[in-house]
Each structure stands twice: as C-alpha cells, then as structure tokens.
Amino acid sequence: MPLGVTAVMFPEIDFPRQIEVCAAHGVTHYTWRPRVIADEARDQPFNPWGRHAFDLTPRRLVDEASSLRRQLADGGLVSFGTVPVAAVTDDDDVLKLHLEGAAAVAAGRVRVAPHPCPESAFDYAQILGRCVDDYGRVVELARPFGLKIVIETHCRSLVTSPALALNVCRHFDSSDLGVIFDINNFMIEGGLRPHLAVAVLRDYIDHCHLGGARRKPQPPDDLGFPVAGYEMCSLIEADQNVPDWIAALDAAGRRVPLVIENFAQHAGSPQLLAESAEQLRQVLASLG
Numbered sequence: 001m002p003l004g005v006t007a008v009m010f011p012e013i014d015f016p017r018q019i020e021v022c023a024a025h026g027v028t029h030y031t032w033r034p035r036v037i038a039d040e041a042r043d044q045p046f047n048p049w050g051r052h053a054f055d056l057t058p059r060r061l062v063d064e065a066s067s068l069r070r071q072l073a074d075g076g077l078v079s080f081g082t083v084p085v086a087a088v089t090d091d092d093d094v095l096k097l098h099l100e101g102a103a104a105v106a107a108g109r110v111r112v113a114p115h116p117c118p119e120s121a122f123d124y125a126q127i128l129g130r131c132v133d134d135y136g137r138v139v140e141l142a143r144p145f146g147l148k149i150v151i152e153t154h155c156r157s158l159v160t161s162p163a164l165a166l167n168v169c170r171h172f173d174s175s176d177l178g179v180i181f182d183i184n185n186f187m188i189e190g191g192l193r194p195h196l197a198v199a200v201l202r203d204y205i206d207h208c209h210l211g212g213a214r215r216k217p218q219p220p221d222d223l224g225f226p227v228a229g230y231e232m233c234s235l236i237e238a239d240q241n242v243p244d245w246i247a248a249l250d251a252a253g254r255r256v257p258l259v260i261e262n263f264a265q266h267a268g269s270p271q272l273l274a275e276s277a278e279q280l281r282q283v284l285a286s287l288g
Helices: 015-024 058-063 065-074 092-104 124-145 162-169 183-189 194-204 242-251 269-286
Strands: 003-006 029-032 078-082 109-111 148-152 177-182 205-210 212-215 230-233 258-260
Touching: 003 269, 015 029, 015 065, 015 269, 058 065, 058 092, 065 078, 065 092, 078 092, 092 109, 092 124, 124 148, 124 162, 148 162, 148 205, 162 177, 162 194, 177 183, 177 194, 183 205, 183 212, 194 205, 194 242, 205 242, 242 269, 258 269
Parallel strands: 003 029, 003 258, 029 078, 078 109, 109 148, 148 177, 177 205, 205 258
Antiparallel strands: 212 230
C-alpha cells in the first residue's frame, strides 16, 4: 500500500517544500487541494481549512497544470486525486472547472461531496434518491475527462458510514464512483468493526484517509448528560486501532493508497507527516 498525503495538512509550507517533505519520507501519492481562501482568512494564521501558503485556486490548477505536474514528477511523486470544495448540488460549470483541473494534472479522481445531512427530521429516501440522481449527472460530466468520482465517508454528512456510502455507490460501477475510506472519521462518528466496514464497501474503496483523533470530554448538556467531543492526535495515540484497519484492508485484497491527514497540534506539518509515515511503515511491515 503506497503512502500519500492530502495538501490540506500542509497549510504553512509552499509547493516546492511540500514535494521535498513528501520525497524525504517515502510519500509518493499527492492529493491536490484546489480552493479559494476566504477573504476573512487571508490575514489569519495558516490553517488546514483556511489560509494556505500554496494558494492553489481551481483556476490556477487549470492554468498552471503543466508546470505543477512537472514539479511533482521531478520530485518523484504521483498526482493522485483532488479534494476541492465541490458538491453534487453544484452547477455543471462549477464542476467542470474542478474536473478540468484534475484532468490537467492527471489526478485520476475528484472528490465530490453528497447532499448535506439535515439537522432535523427528514425523508431519507427522498434525499438519497436526489443524491443518486445527482451523482449520475456528475459521473457523466466526469466521463469525457477520464476521471473517477469519489465520495468521502465524512463526518456529519449523508455518507458517514460504509453502509450509508454503499446506499449511493451500489447504483454505479466501482470504476466510475468510489469511496475515500476515512478511518479517522469513523472514530469521530462512532465505532465500527474493521472487517465488517471493509466488507460492506470492498471494491468501492478507492483509497484511505488516515489521521488520528481521540475522545475528549465536553461539558454536560443542560440535563447533565455527557456530550461527546474529540481532539486531533497522532495515529499512535488515536482511539481507533490503525493496524487493525490496515490489516482488514490487506486481508480483503484492498491494497489501496494510504493517504495521510495528520491534524495534530504538537508540531508543524513536515514533522507530522514524518511521524505518520514512519508509523505506517511499521504497520505495513508487520503484515508480513
């Protein structure tokens, strides 16, 4: 299983430095993060979900694709996916810009988010039906670009679990629509058995996101009941047992890229990547 990284975890370093850090630690697969930095974030500290030193807008990914691809290849890295702020509810023109950028850098796949999950009672079958129809539209938009669409099992979304993701994916061929199997998000949303989770999605698992989170008590609610919370941490400190999950993927023959998303707060992103890469190499070596 090759090691990768999403550029989301590199807010404070520019593109050449990102390539250097990846190459130094055996990380070969690079996932692009095209996005527009909000005006209010531009004078704020660097943040994974805010200001980035590498200000890669969707338009810049298209316009500078040749140079960006060359820099990545010269550093020995593979272009592997984009994770723009894109959703199935976006207009065709918006989605086509993201698809054009991904194709221009030979990323192979683009993450497109499902419909948001309502915060109050709703008709699941109705929203699921709209979601499936919209992914059908997006898959067709992606086809001329030679791209696969991927859905992330993301917190607080319509596809937080493998089974919920399967409710969408089962309507499509796994070559057209796949899943970013985010193990850290499973911890945040609730416990799952690794072999069961892998078995549910199996061929739809395109790659994994790997980060660490652990439960952190929050003040009780107005009735005195505990409120669940979490904080980001290293893989080896996470409440999920990462080796169990990787072993489950390996046993099922899903030897997919393991893409690092380490958002712990104890160090800068180069050190966080170095720590995660070394921990994952030890896990992979233990598989035999």
